[in-house]
Amino acid sequence: MAKSDTPLLDELEKGKWPSFVKDMKQAAQKSPMAEDLLRQLELSYKDKIGHWKHGGIVGVKGYGAGVIGRYSDRPDLFPNVQAFHTMRVNHPTGWFYKTDALRNLCDVWDKHGSSLTNMHGATGDVILLGTKTEHLQSCFDDLSAAGFDLGGSGSALRTPSACVGPGRCEWACVDSLDVCYNLTMHYQDKMHRPMFPYKFKIKVSACANDCVASIARSDFSVIGTWKGDIQINQKEVLAYAVSAINIQTEVCDLCPTKCMEWNGKELKIYNEDCTRCMHCINLMSKALRPGKERGATILVGGKAPIVQGALLSWVIVPFMKLEPPYTELKDLIDRIQDWWDEHGKSRERLGELITRLGMRVFLRAVGLPAVPQMVKAPRTNPYVFFWPEEIQKEVK
């Protein structure tokens, strides 16, 4: 048998699990780009260094985002990946496709690109990996004809994404799909024409399980929640008790605020202490349901550890009703982005800016009242919310 070109990568085909090397080899059967990509990656494993040059072309008429330029630094060895640009395609909200839409998408990519895709990237977009500069516009035109558009990249509003929410999930407290789609359409200009200091991400989860990890991955997180009492069906609680789970140890003892009591017959919830974490509802979905008044908690500041360290989003609006056309939500987003745009340094994310200037300044600028739910951790200094003139007033 012929000696393999890629002995190091071949290691990654071993084992029972899926392998990206297998997939790439399959694509390489018909795509010279995929073949050179494999060979360049093998060289990277050998040299222990990436062989990509970053950035450049944004490529498509009228757009400043959605194409991420990449070039090989060894085009002499791998001419087919001399240019290997990524196209970010705005995913259908909730990642629902009809098969013909998927087929069209793949046909476009077989025609213009390496045939390799990443379904889906961290932003939620369809990531089409590897096309040449001269294909960018025609690929975009074909994507448009198939009903697709590019997503955000660079210093723009990134493609908003949402959990599957009411599309499939009984726990949805808000219509995450509609919120996401509505914001996506409303903010087209901010996605396609980067004018921000840096990236800005919006993610929508319809309950605190936060399946899109909005709290960790977005500057502006929308997380479904409820007001009032968790709905209890005591008969179903009993059914759980005699069958599957130990209600005391698995439900009550793991409630983060210890606000549940179980006497063997009846479950009691002290709702005033419940933080609506979803734990008990997840375990006993037939017995417990979210309260009837539904809306969302709005949080800001989340980001991954690039430029500065990672941050989790924190609460700025404990409860907001979310109904189309989401005017209150959009007004808030506009005020926040405008403040960040005015004061943020280049490559400074919203959370970092608030940390630098303080919650007090942020809240005044966007016109939100200071409320206890904003305290990020117990024992952080609450006096941050007082302005000098207010203290003056008190002294008089």
Add this chain to the structure above:
Amino acid sequence: MGVNMSEDLKKQIVDLFHEKSKGDKKMFYIRDVTKWLPDVDRHTIHDAVKVLLDEGALVYWSSGSSTYLVLAEFFPKEEGSRS
């Protein structure tokens, strides 16, 4: 008046780009542009820059994570940068 104002502003921005591009540095953040013109409203500058992008005087350059603006004549040919 509005039209003239924005023509003036566009010219001002292009002139500033030429002036600032004299050295090795050719690529600027939108934030740099708003700093060059501290007396002009940010949003007005954004709008003027968008028109200049449409007209092709300025071009976007993106690393993928952040976006820069560059005079069309200085747009780097077919290459990326090591970062």
